[in-house]
Amino acid sequence: MFYTIIEQVVNGIVSGSVYAIVAVGMTMIFGVLRAINFAHGEYYMLGTFGAWVAIDYFDLPYPVAIVIGVVATAVIAVVVGNFVMQRIVGAPAEAGVLATLGVALILQNTVILVFGGGYKFFSGGYIEPVTLFGFTLAEQRILIIIIGLIVFVGLELMVTYSRMGKAMRAVSQNIECCAVVGIDVRHVALWTFILGAALAGLSGVLTAPVNVSVYGGMGELITFKTLPIIIMGGLGNVRGTFVAAMILGIAESLVATYVGLQFRDTVGFATLMLVLMWRPHGLFSAQARF
Amino acid sequence: MTIYLSRRGFCVGSALIGFQAISSGAFAARTEDGTIKLGLVAPMSGPNARYGAFSLRGAQMATKEINSAGGVGGRKINILTGDSQGTPVEGVSATRRLIDQDQVDFIIGDVSSSVTLAMQPVVEDAGVLLINAASSNPMITYKAGVGGFKWTFRNYPTDENRALIVLQYAAEKKGFTKYAVLSVDTDYGRAAIEFTKKYLPRFKSQILTEDYYKEGEVDFRSVLSKIRDSGAQAIIMYGNADSTPIVGRQMIEVGIAGKIPLIGNAEFNTASSIKAAPKALEGAIEAAAWIPSYDSEKSRAFVDKFTAEFREAPNNHAYVHWETVHLLAKAIEQAQSIDREKVRTALSNIHYASAVGEVTFDDHNQARLPMILLEIENGKPAIKGAYSAEIDYPK
Numbered sequence: 169m170f171y172t173i174i175e176q177v178v179n180g181i182v183s184g185s186v187y188a189i190v191a192v193g194m195t196m197i198f199g200v201l202r203a204i205n206f207a208h209g210e211y212y213m214l215g216t217f218g219a220w221v222a223i224d225y226f227d228l229p230y231p232v233a234i235v236i237g238v239v240a241t242a243v244i245a246v247v248v249g250n251f252v253m254q255r256i257v258g259a260p261a262e263a264g265v266l267a268t269l270g271v272a273l274i275l276q277n278t279v280i281l282v283f284g285g286g287y288k289f290f291s292g293g294y295i296e297p298v299t300l301f302g303f304t305l306a307e308q309r310i311l312i313i314i315i316g317l318i319v320f321v322g323l324e325l326m327v328t329y330s331r332m333g334k335a336m337r338a339v340s341q342n343i344e345c346c347a348v349v350g351i352d353v354r355h356v357a358l359w360t361f362i363l364g365a366a367l368a369g370l371s372g373v374l375t376a377p378v379n380v381s382v383y384g385g386m387g388e389l390i391t392f393k394t395l396p397i398i399i400m401g402g403l404g405n406v407r408g409t410f411v412a413a414m415i416l417g418i419a420e421s422l423v424a425t426y427v428g429l430q431f432r433d434t435v436g437f438a439t440l441m442l443v444l445m446w447r448p449h450g451l452f453s454a455q456a457r458f
Numbered sequence: 459m460t461i462y463l464s465r466r467g468f469c470v471g472s473a474l475i476g477f478q479a480i481s482s483g484a485f486a487a488r489t490e491d492g493t494i495k496l497g498l499v500a501p502m503s504g505p506n507a508r509y510g511a512f513s514l515r516g517a518q519m520a521t522k523e524i525n526s527a528g529g530v531g532g533r534k535i536n537i538l539t540g541d542s543q544g545t546p547v548e549g550v551s552a553t554r555r556l557i558d559q560d561q562v563d564f565i566i567g568d569v570s571s572s573v574t575l576a577m578q579p580v581v582e583d584a585g586v587l588l589i590n591a592a593s594s595n596p597m598i599t600y601k602a603g604v605g606g607f608k609w610t611f612r613n614y615p616t617d618e619n620r621a622l623i624v625l626q627y628a629a630e631k632k633g634f635t636k637y638a639v640l641s642v643d644t645d646y647g648r649a650a651i652e653f654t655k656k657y658l659p660r661f662k663s664q665i666l667t668e669d670y671y672k673e674g675e676v677d678f679r680s681v682l683s684k685i686r687d688s689g690a691q692a693i694i695m696y697g698n699a700d701s702t703p704i705v706g707r708q709m710i711e712v713g714i715a716g717k718i719p720l721i722g723n724a725e726f727n728t729a730s731s732i733k734a735a736p737k738a739l740e741g742a743i744e745a746a747a748w749i750p751s752y753d754s755e756k757s758r759a760f761v762d763k764f765t766a767e768f769r770e771a772p773n774n775h776a777y778v779h780w781e782t783v784h785l786l787a788k789a790i791e792q793a794q795s796i797d798r799e800k801v802r803t804a805l806s807n808i809h810y811a812s813a814v815g816e817v818t819f820d821d822h823n824q825a826r827l828p829m830i831l832l833e834i835e836n837g838k839p840a841i842k843g844a845y846s847a848e849i850d851y852p853k
Binding site: 429 | 503504505507508511640643668669670671672674675676677678679680681683684687700703704707708710711712713730734
């Protein structure tokens, strides 16, 4: 009984790590652009496809495929960032919603047009199970947790110490003041977007070996899992997002075990509703920031 | 202001041009003659897109064979596709589009039971003949023929038959009595379990855990750990092929591969599923309408030709759609007309030699077809027999 609970918590942490890497990019983009990026799951999908193409078409090893997947996503993010996301800065909220939904449709259907709508088999990665403290996990999942931690520590350091990181925080606090003191808001917005999209791509490449299937519509599910996380975490709040992702991962895992798998996808939105009733600005903000 | 007006003018103008294009297109479709327009509704995108691709290829291959042999009574068959995405909503609008815009004479579709159930009333209203080739939910023909829908036929065995023979084999040959359920949350997955439950008492068996997954689900670890701890001897899975590799891999991860076999139907027998998780699929028991290694001359010829043409072995859906197009062509030939009512009558009385045996339809427009039972042994499907069962329609 106790063992089962612990094991399910571990399962939850594994899926939570994936959610966290995707969600942190989305929440940072929100912080700077004040727009929910509905295309975020599509960058996750693009990363996976980049790696899949590298492995299936060019026979490259998985570590190289990770780099290719992330770089491919970043390149597409540069294009989308320049043509779409930069223009959202300062635009009304509905412009952001429409633009990112449109981008999501275009990216998803382009991939389906090019590669077909069927499931592809992702053959890379480290899927051998290993036993750790009595739990059996695929090596890949351990890799996911480790990279997840590195990403979060790295982001924390970046926003605290680097010039770009400070600029990102400044833009998320007050755009007008940034303009006054000479921060190039559009430049910061572009780089935040590229970083966020690349992180989504990274998490796509990392999860592909355990999820096995690669297909054009795979990003949708991720976008809708991510939405409640970033709202619970407090939009724009990096640490809050991490904790919210873990809460969702663990809650889903426990619901799948004790209630039923068919109810798992309701957990995210049910928790979200509860959170919004009591703390409309998210779990971790003392007050609403926006 | 002038810019605004000219923009509006542009919008109105382009809308008019668009309208004209559509209406002239529809006109062209109506005046076109001589070909038999066959609509194919299948999941061309979405989680079941693989099934759609196979269905289309099977149907296309059959059409090519028929057309190159001179067509049916001199008429060529032309396939028009509709993408159901595996969801009832999209399936119904694809069906409507095929009927209203493309003006098809006959429709074959869909793979998903949920979609087929939703399409039935649509074709009934339009009086267009629907032959289903790949949905196994028993309700589809409970409600067809004397059961109500006069325009629906099904050339595919049902889950009632499937649930019974899987359970029988598992109980009698393997001695299983305790099961865990992990099925897809659709009309197909749920109905198969419902019929399994109907036969559980006969084999003194019980279900210990029951879970249904959403199409596109990728994380089965929690539920598989629960199954491992529940004491189940086998996992009853009625699902889609795309989930099988994921479930298989995660079974290896939680340490139940090789200990708790999968039984039911989710393409356990295809090379790609077995390759993804050989250890998990060893010992899997499956009842399928057809498998590539089925031993009959017609079946072998189909597999060879399909593999040569598409450089990929066919699956069940490719076969059933290939066979169903040929079945329809034979019905049209016997009717000596493309008049829908005459073709329907011809279909009811048909004796068609399929690759798995003679096809005839009962008064519920359900084809009498066997299910093939197989077990994965040493990484390859071994056929354990073909079973037919009389369907006991509710009065």
